[in-house]
Amino acid sequence: MKEEIIISGFGGQGVLSMGKILAYSGLMEGKEVTWMPAYGPEQRGGTANVTVIVSDERISSPILSRYDTAIILNQPSLEKFENKIKPGGTLIYDGYGIFAPPTRKDIHVYRIDAMDAAAEMNNTKAFNMIVLGGLLKLHPIVLIESVLKGLRKTLPERHHHLIPMNEAAIRKGMEIIHPQE
Amino acid sequence: MAEEVVLMKGNEAIARAAIRCGADGYFGYPITPQSEVLETLAEEKPWETTGMVVLQAESEVAAINMVYGAAATGKMVFTSSSSPGVSLKQEGISYIAGAELPCLIVNIMRGGPGLGTIQPSQSDYFQSTKGGGHGDYRLIVLAPSSVQEMADFVSLAFDLAFKYRNPAMILADGVIGQMMEKAVLPPFRPRRTEEEIIAQCPWAANGKKKGRKPNIITSLELDPVIMEQRNIHLQAKYREIEKNEVRCEEIQCEDAEYLIVAFGSCARIGMKAIEIAREQGIKVGLLRPITLWPFPYHKIEHLSHHMKGILVLELNAGQMIEDVRLALQSNIKTVHSGRMGGIVPDPDEVVDAIKEKLMK
Numbered sequence: 273m274k275e276e277i278i279i280s281g282f283g284g285q286g287v288l289s290m291g292k293i294l295a296y297s298g299l300m301e302g303k304e305v306t307w308m309p310a311y312g313p314e315q316r317g318g319t320a321n322v323t324v325i326v327s328d329e330r331i332s333s334p335i336l337s338r339y340d341t342a343i344i345l346n347q348p349s350l351e352k353f354e355n356k357i358k359p360g361g362t363l364i365y366d367g368y369g370i371f372a373p374p375t376r377k378d379i380h381v382y383r384i385d386a387m388d389a390a391a392e393m394n395n396t397k398a399f400n401m402i403v404l405g406g407l408l409k410l411h412p413i414v415l416i417e418s419v420l421k422g423l424r425k426t427l428p429e430r431h432h433h434l435i436p437m438n439e440a441a442i443r444k445g446m447e448i449i450h451p452q453e
Numbered sequence: 454m455a456e457e458v459v460l461m462k463g464n465e466a467i468a469r470a471a472i473r474c475g476a477d478g479y480f481g482y483p484i485t486p487q488s489e490v491l492e493t494l495a496e497e498k499p500w501e502t503t504g505m506v507v508l509q510a511e512s513e514v515a516a517i518n519m520v521y522g523a524a525a526t527g528k529m530v531f532t533s534s535s536s537p538g539v540s541l542k543q544e545g546i547s548y549i550a551g552a553e554l555p556c557l558i559v560n561i562m563r564g565g566p567g568l569g570t571i572q573p574s575q576s577d578y579f580q581s582t583k584g585g586g587h588g589d590y591r592l593i594v595l596a597p598s599s600v601q602e603m604a605d606f607v608s609l610a611f612d613l614a615f616k617y618r619n620p621a622m623i624l625a626d627g628v629i630g631q632m633m634e635k636a637v638l639p640p641f642r643p644r645r646t647e648e649e650i651i652a653q654c655p656w657a658a659n660g661k662k663k664g665r666k667p668n669i670i671t672s673l674e675l676d677p678v679i680m681e682q683r684n685i686h687l688q689a690k691y692r693e694i695e696k697n698e699v700r701c702e703e704i705q706c707e708d709a710e711y712l713i714v715a716f717g718s719c720a721r722i723g724m725k726a727i728e729i730a731r732e733q734g735i736k737v738g739l740l741r742p743i744t745l746w747p748f749p750y751h752k753i754e755h756l757s758h759h760m761k762g763i764l765v766l767e768l769n770a771g772q773m774i775e776d777v778r779l780a781l782q783s784n785i786k787t788v789h790s791g792r793m794g795g796i797v798p799d800p801d802e803v804v805d806a807i808k809e810k811l812m813k
Contacts, residue, residue, distance in 0.1 A: 292460075292633070299460045299635050307460075307633035311486060312571065333725030334632050334718070337801035 273303075273328050275413050276336055278353055280321035281345025281369065286400030290343075291322035293404065296422035297414035298326040308334035319348055326413050341411060343403060345369050364406055364449070373452065381452040382410060389444050398441035405445020416442055456637045463629045464489035466603040466636050467533065467559055472499040474608035475642040477528040478506035480519035482538060485571040486627035487561035490533040503644050513538040517545030517558075524554035525670040527650040527657030529611055533559035535627075536577050537568055539585075546620060547586025551672030553656075553687075555614035557607065558592070559623045561630035562768075564795030572795025573627030573718060578772035581624050582746040589684055591691045593621040593698065594745040596716040600634035602743075608639050615653065617694055624745060626768060628718035628797060700743035701752050705731075709738025711811055712756055714777050715766040716742050718797070723766050726803035737807060745773070750780040762786040762811035766803060769793060786811060 277294070281287045291307050298305040308323040323339075325331050341362040342353045346369040357363055359378045368387035386402040408416060419442065423435050461469070468490050471479065481491045491509060499505035506523075510516035516532045523530040534542065539560045549556055562577045564570035581594050593613050595606045603625065610621040650659060658668045674680040702720075705727055706712065713723040720741040730737040740756055742749050757763060763785060765774040771789035778787055790806035792798045 295633060296460055299458065305460065305633075305635060308628065309631060311627065311631045331634075332728060333722045333800055334628060335722050335797050335799055336725070337729075337799040 273326075273413075275326050275341065275411060276339050277324045277326075277341045277343065277407075278321060278336075278339045278356070279324065279343040279345075280319065280349035280353055281366075283318045283320040285320070285345050286397070287320045287345065288322050290400035290404055291324045293401075293419060293422060294324050294326070294407075294414070296426060297418040300418040300422050300425075301414055303328060303414075304331050306331045306334045319346070321349065321353075341407070343407060344374075345403070347371060350374060362410060364403070364410070366403065380410075382406065382449050383452050384445060384449040386445060386448075389448055390441075393441065393444065395437065395441075398437065398444075401438045401441035402445035402448075405442035406449035407445075408442065409446040409449050458635050458637055460633055460635050461600065462489055462631060462633050463597070463600045463603040463625060464561065464631070465493045466600050466638070467607055467623070468493035469497065470604040470607040470639055471531060472497055472503060472505060473639050473641050474611060475503070475529060475644040476505055476531060476607075476611070477644055478508070478519075478523050478530040479532065480508050480510050480516040480523070480530065481532050481534065482510050482513050482516050484535045484538045486563055486573070486630050487533050487535045487559065489630070490559065490561075505644065513541040514545065517542035517549075520556050520558075521545050521549050521552070521554065524549060524556040525552070525657065526659045527654030529555075529615075529645070531557035531559065531611075533561065535561045535563045535571075536565050536574070537563075539577065539580070543580075543586035546592070547588050547590060548672045549620045550586070550590035550592070551588060552670050553618040554620065554670070555611070555618055556620050557610045557614060557623065558620060560625070562624065562626040564793065570795035571627070573797055574768045574793070574795055575626055575717060575719065575791075576769035576772065576793065577624065578745065578767065578769060581622055582748070582776070590687065591619070591694070591746055593617070593619055593694060593747075594624050595621065595700075596624050596743060596745050597629060598717050598720045598741065599629070599636075600632065601636045603629060604636045604638055608642070613698060617690060618656070619690065619694070624717070626718050627795075628721075695747040698744060699747045699749050699752070701749040702741040702743060703752075703756070704739040704741065706738035706740065706756055708736055710736045710759075710761045711738070711807055712760045712763045713737060713739045713766050713803070713807075714742070714753065714763060714773070715739065716745060716773065719766045719768060719791070722798065722800055722803060725800035726807070729800055729804050730807060733804070735804075735807065735812070742773075748776045748780075750776070753777055753780040754782055757781055757783065757785050760785060762788070764803070764807055764811060765789050766798075766806075767791040768797060
């Protein structure tokens with residue numbers, strides 16, 4: 273198993289931390305993981321992206337030309353990465369951030385209205401976990417139990433009461449992701 | 454106790470490995486993309502556990518001179534910075550090399566020249582391997598290509614530095630410093646006691662006891678006859694290091710017709726390029742120098758015998774390619790491929806370069 277993923281959106285949307293949670297969950301399962309952020313003078317409102325690779329074998333490059341899966345959370349990211357998805361690969365986008373939807377026909381395109389769902393849950397911070405849930409529904413790269421185990425291990429104890437909310441967000445994402453009409 | 458596998462950035466690995474391998478002190482100044490070294494040390498507060506000193510100096514120049522002073526006493530000390538900051542340290546590095554003191558300098562390179570960018574680069578290859586400061590000296594230069602190696606090379610660098618009384622450098626870039634991978638930290642090694650330091654470093658200026666002659670630490674010698682002897686001694690030491698300490702990794706070279714030579718982040722990109730090229734029926738292998746000085750000249754010459762061409766992949770305008778060309782006895786086609794100023798090529802670009810520059 274090897275999954276090469278790009279997650280891209282606005283700074284402040286939780287792009288980097290979502291990637292980190294995914295990488296940490298892979299670690300929990302004893303897989304090889306690489307997390308490579310496009311670091312720079314970026315800030316809230318700017319663009320942020322991170323490459324996450326989860327694999328059973330030694331990982332070669334943290335810099336990739338093409339991805340198995342792209343998680344796209346705003347329009348500039350779609351323009352940048354739509355053509356870098358491998359044929360037969362997967363594109364997941366949040367309906368809120370995209371006004372010109374993807375057009376490729378040789379990939380699987382899914383829409384997840386995570387921004388709306390987060391607003392309904394009265395918790396905009398749950399946004400990235402909803403998106404992560406959508407990804408895990410399509411590609412069970414890691415078990416949801418490993419995600420929760422990772423959160424328990426990385427979050428300080430005083431934040432552990434937030435873990436059930438994160439689990440609910442993941443399950444919400446699994447529920448609402450759907451193929452692009 | 455089972456080894457703990459942790460997920461962390463390359464920069465964090467440097468800091469945490471240094472604490473665990475018994476470092477006595479760190480002196481540094483923040484600069485992107487290496488700031489997490491100092492940040493992690495500040496978070497870990499080793500002064501409360503192992504007694505290691507962590508000090509944010511007023512400048513890079515101050516930091517390297519603190520390293521100079523502390524190293525003179527036989528302490529295991531290091532500093533870290535990124536390209537412009539390492540340029541500032543060059544005078545101190547030359548003095549440390551001249552005074553034959555062990556220490557570690559970490560350079561997480563960014564694009565230059567000048568203040569440049571904060572993005573990854575390998576354009577300090579010349580500076581690190583050919584001098585940088587003035588005078589005929591060499592640094593032992595280790596080039597990690599994973600977070601695990603960032604952790605492993607800290608103790609290796611210190612061990613080599615003390616073995617040869619010579620400054621050692623870990624030369625990585627923003628990719629290796631900023632990415633997170635899993636790593637196993639080195640086993641805990643307590644800091645050496647004062648007695649152990651005196652036994653290990655009889656040359657150190659750490660308090661003259663009765664009966665021992667004074668230890669003088671200096672790079673100054675006004676008598677050219679003595680200064681030449683000192684240079685001859687240094688050169689003999691460098692030949693010894695060249696003989697003993699060359700390290701490199703061969704990847705899929707057995708049946709390869711084309712060879713990529715790359716270090717650090719570029720070696721990782723090259724590994725992916727090999728996967729892609731082999732899917733297309735092009736047999737590519739990779740030689741990854743782990744020590745940039747001493748450089749694996751003989752290994753490259755040996756491998757070149759069954760290659761049709763060599764691509765030297767670097768994040769610069771072509772620096773290591775000069776050493777690759779020095780290695781070769783034949784006129785095998787040898788070309789450079791790379792990007793500059795903080796741009797990192799993707800694996801497809803490397804495969805295209807092999808086709809365009811070597812196969813046409």
